[in-house]
Amino acid sequence: MDRKTWLSILAKADTAELSALWDALALAPAFSWLRRPQIGAVMVQGRAGGTGAAFNLGEMTVTRCTLQLENGPVGVGYVQGRDAAKAEIAALADALLQTAAAQAILDGLIEPLRAKAQARKAGRAAKADATRVDFFTLVRGEDG
Amino acid sequence: MYVAVKGGEAAIDAAHDWLAEERRGPTDIAELTLGQIKGQMSLAIARVMAEGSLYDPDLAALAIKQARGDLIEAIFLIRAYRTTLPRFGASHPVETGDMACDRRISATFKDLPGGQVLGPTFDYTHRLLDFKLAADGALAARDVAEDVAEAAPDTAPEPMPRVTEFLNAEGLIEPEVDPGEAPGDLTRAPLELPASRALRLQSLTRADEGFLLGMAYSTQRGYARNHAFVGELRIGTVPVEMDIPELGFAIEIGEITLTECETVNQFRGSETAPPQFTRGYGLVFGQTERKAISMALVDRALRWKELDEDDLGAPAQDEEFVLYHADNIQATGFLEHIKLPHYVDFQSETELLRRLRQAFAAAPIQAEAAE
Numbered sequence: 001m002d003r004k005t006w007l008s009i010l011a012k013a014d015t016a017e018l019s020a021l022w023d024a025l026a027l028a029p030a031f032s033w034l035r036r037p038q039i040g041a042v043m044v045q046g047r048a049g050g051t052g053a054a055f056n057l058g059e060m061t062v063t064r065c066t067l068q069l070e071n072g073p074v075g076v077g078y079v080q081g082r083d084a085a086k087a088e089i090a091a092l093a094d095a096l097l098q099t100a101a102a103q104a105i106l107d108g109l110i111e112p113l114r115a116k117a118q119a120r121k122a123g124r125a126a127k128a129d130a131t132r133v134d135f136f137t138l139v140r141g142e143d144g
Numbered sequence: 145m146y147v148a149v150k151g152g153e154a155a156i157d158a159a160h161d162w163l164a165e166e167r168r169g170p171t172d173i174a175e176l177t178l179g180q181i182k183g184q185m186s187l188a189i190a191r192v193m194a195e196g197s198l199y200d201p202d203l204a205a206l207a208i209k210q211a212r213g214d215l216i217e218a219i220f221l222i223r224a225y226r227t228t229l230p231r232f233g234a235s236h237p238v239e240t241g242d243m244a245c246d247r248r249i250s251a252t253f254k255d256l257p258g259g260q261v262l263g264p265t266f267d268y269t270h271r272l273l274d275f276k277l278a279a280d281g282a283l284a285a286r287d288v289a290e291d292v293a294e295a296a297p298d299t300a301p302e303p304m305p306r307v308t309e310f311l312n313a314e315g316l317i318e319p320e321v322d323p324g325e326a327p328g329d330l331t332r333a334p335l336e337l338p339a340s341r342a343l344r345l346q347s348l349t350r351a352d353e354g355f356l357l358g359m360a361y362s363t364q365r366g367y368a369r370n371h372a373f374v375g376e377l378r379i380g381t382v383p384v385e386m387d388i389p390e391l392g393f394a395i396e397i398g399e400i401t402l403t404e405c406e407t408v409n410q411f412r413g414s415e416t417a418p419p420q421f422t423r424g425y426g427l428v429f430g431q432t433e434r435k436a437i438s439m440a441l442v443d444r445a446l447r448w449k450e451l452d453e454d455d456l457g458a459p460a461q462d463e464e465f466v467l468y469h470a471d472n473i474q475a476t477g478f479l480e481h482i483k484l485p486h487y488v489d490f491q492s493e494t495e496l497l498r499r500l501r502q503a504f505a506a507a508p509i510q511a512e513a514a515e
């Protein structure tokens with residue numbers, strides 16, 4: 001799994017699920033802040049007609065931080081919403097995924113988060129599928 | 145003109161205390177939680193996020209609670225909050241063609257790749273009050289998820305290509321091409337006219353739903369009629385991707401629910417181009433179907449110049465009228481300020497009126513002669 005994929009999973013994770021999985025790993029790596037958690041906004045863009053000129057749709061809240069493990073790699077956290085603790089876990093996980101602890105983080109955090117997100121998505125897709133319709137056009141009386 | 149006044153601190157404090165009490169309501173009834181508002185008033189959340197122009201369901205829930213359910217007041221709170229946030233950057237444009245759709249319908253094609261999916265819609269309900277919801281411990285709704293999850297495990301969702309793409313393939317509709325320009329941002333620079341389509345769309349997507357609905361309805365009733373079909377309406381989630389400077393690549397920073405409406409409108413052609421359908425576009429935060437359709441109709445009406453159409457003098461064609469009156473926070477700010485003390489203004493008007501009346505009383509003959 002590449003860094004882009006795990007960072008994307010962490011960013012979209014449900015906060016409660018992320019915290020629970022992280023706590024279960026019982027890791028407390030020493031680190032120093034390069035950038036303390038900061039809440040801000042990202043301007044989301046759309047496109048006219050879905051494929052045309054870009055336009056500004058509105059902002060979304062994002063929390064970011066950067067940290068460095070003691071004598072180790074730098075971890076970056078960018079997560080949706082306003083949650084410093086969530087950003088910190090994401091950055092710690094990102095840093096640890098660049099160390100020998102990577103497999104434990106993948107198995108204990110990233111994969112379960114991905115599986116939960118996928119299950120949620122499949123659940124919604126199944127609900128949507130149950131509302132799939134076929135419309136039949138009927139001959140209208142006045143047209144003969 | 146509003147002139148600053150002093151005094152009244154005790155009265156204002158008492159008014160605010162009472163406001164807090166009224167907001168809370170009877171204390172023998174449980175207080176609303178943000179989770180309840182977010183989960184059970186989700187369409188109010190969507191409206192506050194769309195018009196507040198900030199996607200954050202938790203904040204929208206807080207704003208609705210604080211505003212006692214007054215959605216424009218809630219939108220005001222969100223707009224005020226968003227000005228305090230540092231801007232980390234802009235996302236890549238979202239790919240609505242890859243949306244995970246809860247709902248996807250077309251009024252122009254009954255059989256379309258990916259199919260028609262109704263989703264959680266009010267359509268086809270009878271609009272009769274459901275008194276079961278008024279009863280404590282209302283009947284549990286049939287759990288659709290469990291019914292169907294077993295029936296169709298792990299089936300990959302069918303792709304849902306855009307309806308306009310089929311028409312594009314035949315050349316029947318004007319293409320929508322990306323000129324690659326960075327869009328203007330009306331939160332950073334005042335809106336100047338004539339506005340680019342990008343600025344118009346930004347303005348419309350955060351516009352007041354009621355205002356936009358009225359404008360869109362006027363086009364249907366004949367004011368700049370452009371005969372819109374809903375080519376496609378889709379509601380669902382898309383990931384939001386952004387370049388992260390410290391990483392040097394893009395990641396998904398979140399996932400948002402959007403409503404997109406593409407209208408197919410009557411054709412235009414010229415001496416050099418064959419007739420083609422034209423397009424209107426709506427894209428709005430959250431499940432906001434009425435707003436997205438309204439946006440598409442008004443977008444189409446505002447495009448009359450670039451499509452070489454006639455100015456019919458219709459309100460929905462008037463960019464200045466639409467864009468300068470569509471924002472409910474600007475509108476309510478100016479409207480509501482007239483209830484604040486205007487004593488000095490009013491005093492000068494009163495004095496002027498008294499002088500005019502004195503002059504009138506002093507010269508009754510001229511007044512009679514003038515009649």
